[in-house]
Amino acid sequence: MTSISRLSKAVKVALLATTSAALMTSAGAYAEEQEGDGIERIEVTGSKIKRIGELSPTPVTVITGADMMDMGITNVADILNKLPSSTVGISPETSNNTIFANGLNQTNLRGLGTDRTLVLVNGRRFVAGSNGDSAVDLNTIPTAMVSRIEVITGGASAVYGSDAIAGVINIITRTDVQGVELDASYIQPEQSGGEESQFSLTAGGNFLDDKLSTVFNFTYAEQQELRNTDRDFLDNPVTSIYNPDTSEGAPARIPYEGRKPLSWINEAGTFFAGDGGQYTFGSDGAMREFDYGEGLIPGPGTNGNYCGPSCEGYDPVDYGLVRTPLERMVFTLNTDFEINDNHKVFTEITYVDYTSNGESTPVFHTWNPIMADNAFLPQETQDLMADTDMEYFNLYRIDGEFGNRTYNQDRETMRFLVGLEGSISDDWDYSFHAQRGQLKETTLWKGQIWDERYEQAKDAILVDGEIVCRDTDARAAGCVPMNLLGVNQASQESIDWVGTSAGQTAKTTQTSAGLVVSGALFDLPAGYVSAAFSADYRKEESETNPDQALIDGTIFGNSANPMKGEYDVTEFAAEFNVPLLSDMFLAHDLALDLAYRWMDYSTAGQDDAWKVGLNWAPIEDLRLRATRSKSVRAPNIGELFSPAGQTFESFTDVCDKINVELGPNDNRKKNCQASGLPEGWNPSDSWYLSNHPGSNAGNPDLKAETSNDYTVGAVYTPSYLDGFSITVDYWAFEISDAIQYIGVDTAVRYCYDSESLDNVYCDRFTRDPVSGDIVDFVQSPVNSASFDVKGLDIEGQYDIPTDSFGDFRVHVIATYLEQWQTNPTGFAEDLQVDVGEYTDPRWKAMFSLGWKYDALSLEARSNYRHSAVASNDWKPENNNYNDIPSHTVWDFTGSYAFNDDLSLRFGVLNAFDIEPPRNPYVYDGAGYYDTTGRAFFLGANYKL
Incomplete structure (x- = not known):
């Protein structure tokens, strides 16, 4: 058996020992395989030393790709964000109002920030998912290609370099595909909105007398948008108001359940007249008194800015997205070519193209003077202004003529990696790789306006019986007068004159190369001293090129400047595993782990990271471990060079x-x-x-x-x-x-x-x-x-x-x-x-109970967040809604294998339709609670 194939077989044995049949399990088990007199070494997350037996000197949680798909997961980020050790980073649920980030899927170990969580693919870096950033976009990883995900939640800079302060997520892709595999899944929420679908084709095999092996995958996935109006609990929000009870000891604010439109602005335009009244315009353009519905919200402060649900003011519930839509295509091709028994060439090629759309209200104007001689004023408005000596009024308006402002984001990622690995001798292995990854982002703002043209078009007067723009230079330039008094009163010509769109392109490039040499240095009484030596070079480059209108700041509410920045880093590292004792009283084994990395950044200068770890098994059943480390994170391009x-x-x-x-x-x-x-x-x-x-x-x-x-x-x-x-x-x-x-x-x-x-x-x-x-x-x-x-x-x-009732599994x-x-x-x-605040509760947990009987598997799984408070600085006089109750969501899933080629997956997610807590801080999920509600999923896998 060749060295490469023996290593592959050892990895499989190790995985069986660590993952068992569980969804997630701690990699603290042992795996050894002997073939003749040879014992194979295997590499795991957290170390570049290929070890015999014990898989990890530090805590590692393993998620299998198969179980992830059985859960109905269509995006790697979704399972990572369920881990108690993780917090949602940027996601479609949290990025709608962040123009350049909508649609991103990034995870955030320990809640320390996405830039402090290092994501690797097969132990190697991946190009960033957003311009100027360092965090990887998990949209670029197809679930059908995932063999397992290893999560180490601890500083790992000594092993992997910058960004690994909070930990490392290492995504291992499949290498064992033979033939063609078709997979499809669909998630249907009970209430419409937020539907998800995914289709993938995976093909692989061995060629050229088994010297060449390939795995190809194409994945198409779509996630539909979710709006406030799609969910009962979002359509009926819980916000807060100043307490109408202003007596001593009463809390300053109290909850308010239901819609509360703004009382001073709407889509038709509203203004306050000299007679003290508030007026707006009907669908025919005629002026009338503003309808407050149930009346203004009583109480002090800003309460009077809001009115009851039937008020005709602007209602933010009708605008924006709770979850942005996401459509993506991912192509992956990985190959291994065995040169001889001891050396092989490997490649990884990834191409991803996906789009996402953020959305917010139409453009709006709160300082919008309309002059008394405006040609579009109804006669009754002219009379009112004359009677009250008004030279102008200020029109408060949501300009719906231009549609909602949308932020259309297209991201195209291309990554190519080539490497060479093998054996130098019986005791020493090497691995070299070089890669180049590039992200191209195209952002298009729609529903925008030219600020100057808006001001010119709204200022319309009569000249020789014709309505024209007051500004003669604007008229010469083609200005078309615009009627803003009422909904749908403006002509299409004026909308075309004022409306516009703008865009920005951006490019991020990562170029890197790395060499690892690992093996056994010498023998001690307790075993071999193992080591790994590595050298790495990486260059990161980013640039943005906004439209001139964004540079000049001539469109509504948006401006941007071009940016260009880069840095490179050279790194050298060494790791050692020193066995100290073995097979002794109270020392089944005892080993010391050491790691050191030296880094030289062209921007941040020189730095280092180190780790000291001790692994002690006093008896075979019990293992104790401890690590102490220094980790670093160098600033990214955006932090350094944002214009x-x-x-x-x-x-x-x-x-x-x-x-x-x-x-x-x-x-x-x-x-x-x-x-x-x-x-x-x-x-x-x-x-x-x-x-x-x-x-x-x-x-x-x-x-x-x-x-x-x-x-x-x-x-x-x-x-x-x-x-x-x-x-x-x-x-x-x-x-x-x-x-x-x-x-x-x-x-x-x-x-x-x-x-x-x-x-x-x-x-x-x-x-x-x-x-x-x-x-x-x-x-x-x-x-x-x-x-x-x-x-x-x-x-x-x-x-x-x-023997009679199948196999059970309990996991927490x-x-x-x-x-x-x-x-x-x-x-x-x-x-x-x-x-103890809702962002960082005392306890988070996942529990699962599984049962497998022949071809049928069933599982009940829960996610738990402990009760929390909105703020630790809360005082009784602040408000009366600080407490946030605990929250548990249950999923029930299953699968059935009809034969070796065809299997079916099914389940109900959030089976009890648990809403986010009815609290002003989190009623909309806030990125921490499920907003989809009860949903049903069905999936199938067929092997040709």
Whole structure:
């Protein structure tokens, strides 16, 4: 048997030992295979050393591709986001209002951010899913190609480099396909909206006397949009209002259930007249009094901005998406060519093309003067304005003529990898690869308008009995007057004159190469000292090219500037596994794991990462493990090179005469005077009366983040209870110099509240050398934040085979969050304790009970989120809706194999139709709770 085929067989044996029949299981089991006198080494996530026996020195959760499809999962992100150790990153449920991100599917281990979760494919990096970013878009991974997913939730920079602070997700693709396999699935929610369908064709085989093996896959998947109006609980929202009861001790805010349109703006246009009345326009364009329906919402504050459900104001429930639509095609071709018994060439080719559409309200205008001589004014409006001496009125309007604003996103990903791997000797292996991946993004904004043309077209007057635009230059340029007084009053010609679309193209390129050499160094009494040495080079490039209209800022509400940035990194790493004791009293085995990586970034400079781990099995049934590591994350291109875009902000200058005395210590006063501002200084009167110009931009001076983390755990697999195992791991992350976006108000405050002016904040703004006024600022990311996160992972499984009633399986995986603290600035007063809030509940868990009898498999599965609060800073006087109850969703699924070639999958998801908690913070899911509701799925797989 060749070295390559023996290795493949060893991997299969190892997988049987680790995954068993479970959906997810901790990889703490053992696998050994002997063939003659040879013992094979296998590589697993978390290490580049090919090991004998024990699969992982660190906690690894394994998800099998087959079980993922049995659950009705059509996207890799969907299963990862169900893990208790993970939080939803960017997804179709969370990205609708993020123009360049809609449709993305990224996961977020430990909730530490998608850029701190490293996604690998077959142990190697994959091109980023969004321009300027580093996180991988899981839409590019077809579920039919997934053999298994290995999730290591712990710092792994010493092994894999940057971005692995929170952990690593390694997606292993299938290599064992023989023949043609057709697979189709469909999910139908009980209420329409959010339907999902997927079809895939997978083909593979061996050719050229079994020297060449190939696996090809084509996947088409579609996810329909989900709107507020598609679900009863979204169509009847739970928001909040100021409490009408203003007595002492009453909470300031209370829940409000039902629709509450805005009372001062609508699609027909509304205005307030000099007689104190509010008016709007009917479908015939005639003026009439505004209908408040059930009346204005009673109470203080902004309550009067809203009215009852039948009010004819603007109702946001009618606009926007809860989940963006997603349509994708994925082509994958992987090949292995065996040169001889010891060496092979392998390739991986991926092509992905998918589209997604975000959507929001039509353009709107809240400062929209209509002059008294406007030619479209009805006679009754002219009379009203004359009677009340109005030269103009301000029209508050949602401009539905141009349709909803949509953000059409097309992403095209191409990746090609070629590699060579094999054996150098009986004890040493090598693997070399080079790859190039490229992402092309095309974004098109529809439903937009030219701001200047809108102003010109609405200002219509009569000239010689003809309605024309007032501006003569605009008339010469083709201006068509537009009637905004009522719905559907504007002519198509005027809509065409004012309406437009705009776009942006972007390109991200990743070029990398890596070499790994691994094997046995020498023999100790307890076994061989194994090692892996690696060298890596990677270059990341990104650029954006917006339309000129976006650069000039001449369309409604959108502007963008071109961006171009790049960096490269060279890395060298070494790992060692040192067996210390073996087959001794209280030392079935004891081994030391060491790893070190040196990195040289063209942007962030040199850095390093390391890991020390200890694996101890005092007896064969019990394994104890501990790791201590330093991980890093280098800033990505967007954080470094995002172009400056103008903005205007209103903020407080803490050095003025009043605020300089209100500092938390003596630093503020001392630093203000040290910067040249005399005691008793105040900004100029004009500064106080205006918003101040500045810009939002990247920060090329960013350095790498650093995480110090550790894990201590145990794996217990009692020999007297066959099929039972339990894993417990305590983990902690302490991240410093974390990259945080800082606004100008924060920068000014902490520039002067710091011990000296030598800090990351003072460079964010500029003062006039004469007046002292702040005349410019840059809002950008800085290395100011920190994270302190601790918790416990528990995973247990019990397989119970029976002779007469089939085989049973119980599996549970849970995470207890002990501590979650973050500080965006480094100042004590900004410490945020989030543990126990709905974003970071104390407990999250998955439970499954499975039964298999001959060709039939059934499973009940639940996802649990512990009860939580909206805010840990809540006080009774704030509101009366801080508590959020626990939440459990049950899925019931099954499969039946008619024969070796045909199988059927079926099930009901969210079987009890559990809605998100009826709380103003999360009634719409907020990315944490299911919004699809009860849904039915059916799938089939046929092998030709």
